[in-house]
Amino acid sequence: xxxMKKVLILSSIALLTLFILSQVSISFxxxxxxxxxxxxxxxxxxxxxxxxxxxxxxxxQKDLYMLPISLPFKEGENKWEITINYDKDGxxxxxxxxxHSPEDLLKTRGEDGKVTCVWCGGDGDCHYCNPVGSGxxxxxEGDRCxxxxxxxxxxxxxxxxxxx
Numbered sequence: 659x660x661x662m663k664k665v666l667i668l669s670s671i672a673l674l675t676l677f678i679l680s681q682v683s684i685s686f687x688x689x690x691x692x693x694x695x696x697x698x699x700x701x702x703x704x705x706x707x708x709x710x711x712x713x714x715x716x717x718x719q720k721d722l723y724m725l726p727i728s729l730p731f732k733e734g735e736n737k738w739e740i741t742i743n744y745d746k747d748g749x750x751x752x753x754x755x756x757x758h759s760p761e762d763l764l765k766t767r768g769e770d771g772k773v774t775c776v777w778c779g780g781d782g783d784c785h786y787c788n789p790v791g792s793g794x795x796x797x798x799e800g801d802r803c804x805x806x807x808x809x810x811x812x813x814x815x816x817x818x819x820x821x822x
Contacts, residue, residue: 703716703723703749703750703751704749704750704751705725705751705753706750706751706752706753707727707753707755708753708754708755709752709754714726714727716751723744723751725742725751725753727740727753727755729755736757737757737758737759738755738756738757738758739755739756739758740753740754740755740756741753741754741756742754774819774820774821775812775814775815775818775819775820775821776814776821777812777813777814777815778812778814778815778819779819780819780820781819782811782812782815782817782818782819783810783811783812783817784803784805784806784809784810784811784812784813785812786803786804786805786806787803787805787806787810788803791810791811792810793806793808793809793810794808
């Protein structure tokens with residue numbers, strides 16, 4: 659009976675040892691053994707993708723975090739807008755993915771030709787001159803305008819009336 663107990667205890671210890679060893683991974687970079695379970699418990703960042711909590715694990719590399727995400731795509735050009743909000747105190751990372759089809763994209767500045775200069779209102783004249791666009795100073799009579807240097811053209815848009 660004593661022999662049976664010894665065999666049972668030794669086999670239990672052997673199984674427990676095998677289980678512990680299966681949970682240990684070797685990290686040569688840090689020169690130590692790290693348990694997978696312990697490592698998962700230390701990972702305190704919760705990752706939310708599009709408002710839903712996930713089991714994604716952030717990898718830390720120096721002072722940056724790496725977040726493996728999936729971006730579905732289809733044939734042709736695919737445009738995504740990605741927003742990442744990291745709350746260090748709340749230990750939370752929010753990832754918001756927004757797909758934009760090429761038809762829905764906003765035109766960039768100047769593509770439609772209607773983007774006007776905010777300083778001259780689109781007329782191209784220097785509004786610091788007196789009278790506007792004359793090239794003369796609005797402060798001292800007879801002097802040239804200090805903003806457009808006497809040219810009479812808006813210094814912001816170079817007289818084109820458009821913002822680039």
